Amino acid sequence: MLFEQVLQQIINGLMLGSIYISVAVAFTLAIGILNFLNFTIPALYMLAGMVGWSLSHYGLPFGLSGPIHWGLALVIGIICAILASLLVERFTYRYFKMKHGDATEHAIPLVSSLGFLLIFEYLILIAHGSDTRGFSTPFTNLDWKTAGFIISIPQLASLILSILIVAALSFLLSRTKVGRALRAIAENPDAATMMGIDVDRIVPIVFILIGFLCGISASIFAINYHEVSPYMGDHVGTKAIAAMVIGGLGSVWGAIAGGLIVGLSETLSIYFFGASSAQITVWSLLLILVVFKPTGLFGHNAIGKGKF
């Protein structure tokens, strides 16, 4: 009985981890390619969810339409996240490149991203208040009960989807021209410019990917948990950072492993020691890793060590 319960918890942990994966990948892309700890990511995530909810609940602003179908609403939410991400690119990363040549030496993009975090979060709070909102989709109770285990089908689907997205991303990075350009920028932005890569045109792609990943992940969250809130990004974002570090900064496959490990350690810690222990478990794990094996499981040695 206990064994079965623990096994169920392992399943739950993996499902929970799937929520963290896409966000962790978004973090890891920003830091791996641009050496930018992008704190706007939680806000982008929240933005996609809340915009999706708002559209499916109220419809377009100014009474332009009635409530929109939840699926379409989420797609628009994702687009909003991408646009917001591009806005961040315009005012943080690109601005720096123009002004200082190499943006990575400074803490400035990090600070700017914190500024944007406040901007997006409070825009939503102004518009919709601080309440958690129910997000209704047709999939309220789609559970697959097999051999005494419960597996939520939307969660399973999201796990598979997350892995597929990461696989596609990994393909993009390793096989395509854009991917090679991105890796060149990651290696050395100045050399990349000299090699004829148009950094100003390639870098926005990273931000589009970041917005897209946040949007997808927020949609998965909304469908799975039937709710969104202005604080959903903070809750997922901090865990996703932990997942990124565990996986190794800059490694997209590492982000998958990291996400699953964080999900697992969280659920098992909750199951055995109660909910309040999860915070200590996850962050201690991260601290130990950062101090003793800063490359994480799959990371490179060079990333993230540059001084601020």
Add this chain to the structure above:
Amino acid sequence: MKKLKPIIWGVLALFLCVSGGIADTLKIGHIAGRTGWLKGPALPATVAVDMAVKEINAAGGVNGKMIEIIEFDSGSDPKQAALAARTLAQDHDVLAILGPFSSGEAQVAFNVAEREKIVMMSNASSAPGLTKDKEWAWRITEDEGKQFARLLKTFNEKDVARDSVDIVYVSDEAISAVVGTKLYPFLLKKFGIKHGEPVAITYKSFDLAPQIAPIVANNPDMVAVAGLPENASKTIRELKRQGYKGRMIGSQIFADPNILELFGDLAEGTTFMAGFHADSSSKAKAFNEKFLKETKAAGIKKLGAHHTDAQSYDAIHLFAKVMKEQNVSGTKSSLTADRLAIKEGLKTVKFSGILGDNLCFSGNDAELPGYVIQIKDQKWTLIASHAPDPC
């Protein structure tokens, strides 16, 4: 510089006119939560406060003077709540203060009230013992423990299946933690109901699968939840997902009319306590209808008045009544005396409002009625009413 002179004089004159006008009002401070993490529940309460003030003033005010609310937004931050208390008491010379909203803010702001010697009446904080050993700190809220005892009493009377209960509580939120780890276990034991070790969830957790699994395995008759509406919503969702068939119960922490929408069709059968029920009297019904209209006009979506809204509304009427009885003048010279008079007045006041009739304070906490509410067919249904305890 010459051009500026008339402007300066104009501003000064205007200022004098305005401050001359202020002297004729009775000022009540309001530490509101217009921003911050409790904006959701706290913002509608400001609408209720405005309603009460308008009504009182339309009826001629108090002793011929208008009531004036001086509002200070604390942003749900204890630091700002203390600043608010200090500012209202020292700079605005208010006679009494309504708020702050949450227990965390109240803990800090009550200290200021004690030092400044001004009545501060929290309209929502329900953590046990907050006003203990305090003279100037008051609350127009009902104790969570008392409300939950009333719920259990009703279960006894109606003989609802109640052999075993499991407890879920939010461990990083003050009231929920106390209620979940202390009050619920104590009361369940007192009523002879078996209960398991309380199960913690956190404010941040959104996936409750691991916590809920052992409960579903236990399959108790009822699951008692100590948490805000969103936590309760997550709990009930996960309970149902894992196939739990029993009933979710709670004291008044998640008794927000908006839970109908938040819980959706999973809410059916959920039974809990509320400090306010629109069908309890005609006055309450009228308030509820007007409140819904006003919140809608303010762009706030409410399905009904929360008891914190009703308490805020009644608190203003209560202040008005006490000020009338004590004949406070509101002038600067009698400020200390007025503040003292209000405090003394509260000790003996009998007050009827939308919360109930002939309400009074025992200690510094109001004795309020409780309503056992069950969600049936997506509606709040009154199961039983409990009269307030004697003072």
Add this chain to the structure above:
Amino acid sequence: MSGYLAGVLAILGINIIFAYSIYITAATGQLNLGGAGFQAIGAYACAILSNEIGLPISLTLMFSAILGGAISFLIAFPVLRTKGVYMVLATFAIAEIVAGIILNSSYLGGPTGMIINTYIETEVVLIVAIIVILLSFYMMSTRIGLAMRAVHDDEAVADLMGVNKRAIQVGAFALGGAIAGLSGGLYALYFGFIEAQYFNANISIFVLLYVLIGGTQTAWGPLLGASFFTLIPEALRIGDDWRFFIFGVIIVAMMILRPEGIVTRDALDRVSTRLFPGKSNV
């Protein structure tokens, strides 16, 4: 002094002290995103000392600082193995762990927090703030301050110049922890109530912003940054949620206009040349 002014000044004083704690570390090139954790250590130490032992306020504050410093000193050794983003994350993790431990400890009141029996007035906060400011300015003007700034600019060269960079960094981190502890102690005594939820990630983020926006090159940075960040939202009070929104816009704008912070060496140099022509500053 009006109540509002006194209240705002107290908050300002605590924020300034807190900002200096992060600044001292940042001046050696280390970003600490776990300020709230160190502040919480001081606040809880203060609560216990004041409630259970009943020490006088001055001693209570001193011990809060010493404890904050001692714990930071011990933490410094593992944490300073990390660099750049990793250090940011390690300190962030420490703050989360501290909050987690407090929440789980019934001795520390868990989620219900602790009430402090004594209290202090605004004047005490301001006096301590002035002492911290003066000491920081003094320290940054000595050769130790010079060594700190050298470690900030180029660790390797500072090392070859004979600067013991490890001692400087550990020392700065521990001193920063002590000052954060002091600010926590003042917070606890001034507000009379502390809870774990207050010392959250936002507090850590904000205080780091105070310092980075103020500028890490001179000791003026945290003073101006904390004042800017405390007073602007107060000035914008009228706008409710808008004030934090505007605040975010200001941060982004500041980074575009003055990416090295409000106060930089060059800016200071220009000002002082204008004020005291002919005098060359060090």
Add this chain to the structure above:
Amino acid sequence: MSRSILKLSNVSKSFGGVKVLENVSFDVEQGSRHALIGPNGAGKTTLFNVISGIHEPDKGSVFFEEKDLNGVPSRKRIKEGLSRSFQNIRLMPHLSVLENVMLGQHSRVPFIDMIKPLSLASKSAGKDEAIETLNSFGIDLHRGQTVSSLPYGIRKKIEVVRALMAGPRLLMLDEPAAGLNTVETNTLRDFLNEVSSRGITLLLVDHDMPFVNSLCTQVSVMNFGQLIYDGPISELRNDKKVLEAYLGMDEDTELSNA
């Protein structure tokens, strides 16, 4: 034959399998002006880094005044009397000129002076000395400014002054004349002659052969990590190995200028 101040014996160093230094041995004599030359990538800077302690040698030893420096951390070597400048200027960008120079004194300042404010520092704290040295280089005007805004030539000089401030017995300069114009190079040579006359040994890497020729007496030549010549500068042009090494290179051979 005077005593040697620095003695390298069989120093080898490799990075990731690439041998950068192979059994390098030579002596720098006390009070001499010793040049280390060789084509780019010959391992000169790596050798400097080994001597100053940034890298530990894989094999071999560095003796400074007969003391084996193996295991002496880089930070403490400046206290032994060994100070250096860098190929690409590494001044502290956010410190003023004077502060940069005073940082050079760090290793020999007593603790009590560490906690005195710089603006009130007395002679013992070295402020006057720093100003004087700066003056002698003609860079008095800039001392209040942060260094990042200064022209290259001046920053180069400041680096030399900073290294000198430690009061070294061996001053190691990595391409001090690079990027300087003729006038500046001449000032530098005069200054280094002056330094040398105070008994400070000079070890310098440079590509500017006229500068090296007019300043140095001894020279060591490196190529592909190996020492191919070590001796008086006057006999350098007759050495076969050196000629071979340099003739095998492209046209901007440094020796042709000699």
